[in-house]
Amino acid sequence: MDGLEHPARLSVGVVGAGKVGSVLGAALVRAGHRVTGAYAVSDASRERAATLLPGVPVADVRTVVEGAELVLLAVPDDALGHLVRGLSATGAWQAGQLVVHTSGRHGTTVLEPVREHHAMPLALHPAMTFTGTAMDLQRLVDCAFGVTADEVLRPVAEALVLEMGGTPVWVPEEDRLAYHAALAHGANHLVTLTAEAMEVLARAGVADPRAVLGPLMHAALDNALRMGDAALTGPVARGDVGTLAAHLRELDLVAPEVRRTYVALARATALRALDSGRLSPTAAEPLLGVLGTD
Numbered sequence: 001m002d003g004l005e006h007p008a009r010l011s012v013g014v015v016g017a018g019k020v021g022s023v024l025g026a027a028l029v030r031a032g033h034r035v036t037g038a039y040a041v042s043d044a045s046r047e048r049a050a051t052l053l054p055g056v057p058v059a060d061v062r063t064v065v066e067g068a069e070l071v072l073l074a075v076p077d078d079a080l081g082h083l084v085r086g087l088s089a090t091g092a093w094q095a096g097q098l099v100v101h102t103s104g105r106h107g108t109t110v111l112e113p114v115r116e117h118h119a120m121p122l123a124l125h126p127a128m129t130f131t132g133t134a135m136d137l138q139r140l141v142d143c144a145f146g147v148t149a150d151e152v153l154r155p156v157a158e159a160l161v162l163e164m165g166g167t168p169v170w171v172p173e174e175d176r177l178a179y180h181a182a183l184a185h186g187a188n189h190l191v192t193l194t195a196e197a198m199e200v201l202a203r204a205g206v207a208d209p210r211a212v213l214g215p216l217m218h219a220a221l222d223n224a225l226r227m228g229d230a231a232l233t234g235p236v237a238r239g240d241v242g243t244l245a246a247h248l249r250e251l252d253l254v255a256p257e258v259r260r261t262y263v264a265l266a267r268a269t270a271l272r273a274l275d276s277g278r279l280s281p282t283a284a285e286p287l288l289g290v291l292g293t294d
Helices: 019-030 043-052 061-066 077-089 109-115 135-139 151-163 173-203 209-231 241-254 256-275 281-291
Strands: 011-015 034-039 070-073 098-101 120-126 144-149 167-170
Touching: 011 019, 011 061, 019 034, 019 043, 019 070, 019 135, 019 151, 034 061, 061 077, 070 077, 077 109, 098 109, 109 120, 120 151, 144 151, 144 173, 151 167, 173 209, 173 241, 173 256, 241 256, 241 281, 256 281
Parallel strands: 011 034, 011 070, 070 098, 098 120, 144 167
Antiparallel strands: 120 144
16 A cells, blocks of 8 residues: 555455445445455345446455455445454455455454454445445445544545545444444334335325325425424424324224334434423323323
């Protein structure tokens, strides 16, 4: 490398040519690096690699690792530690390699075995949902990456993120789980919430639930990101017990499985409103009484 401030053009091995690995590999190629090998198991991963990493040979893990100056590990969280230890046991890591994983949950502790081989661990997690298509490359522009690394490697980690178009956000090792839990809570549960809301609208006879829900949810998300709890509207914010009770009765009839989610989120909303002083104890008590019957 040309110093620690900026990574030189590197040979890159992608281990896990899934939605994340293939896209980040393509982003590194766009930045001028060279992907020399990819490990892909499923037919979908092989097709994805052929599309996003054209001309890159698909090979076994050891071959991909040994031929790279930067190894990108884009595998499931639970598989990461086992993979790293296995490659360490077989002596696959090389001195001077950059070993980068994309897990949100893990920092660099999971990569501790690579240090024994004088390789350098980095944790770079893109805070983005991926489709595994070229469209994701544009989504990387200004995408936040949770960065965890040794202080001396921090400039290298941040330079790699910037090269891929992202924005580095420093996450200390001990805060990695909280960071990942926040992202999963916000993004993954939003999918469940949206799908359930569209399902109830469809059962209510709305021909195009997305057209009805989309503008409202976009506005609500924008307001929440800008204003936090102050963006709250609706029956909980108004202390409208009658409306909440009517909602629960209706959901019992048309979507009992959604009722559970509604109760849990309405109760959490009421408690946050109470704790922040936006809902008085007098108004909160009957609300929580209705919501506590589930």
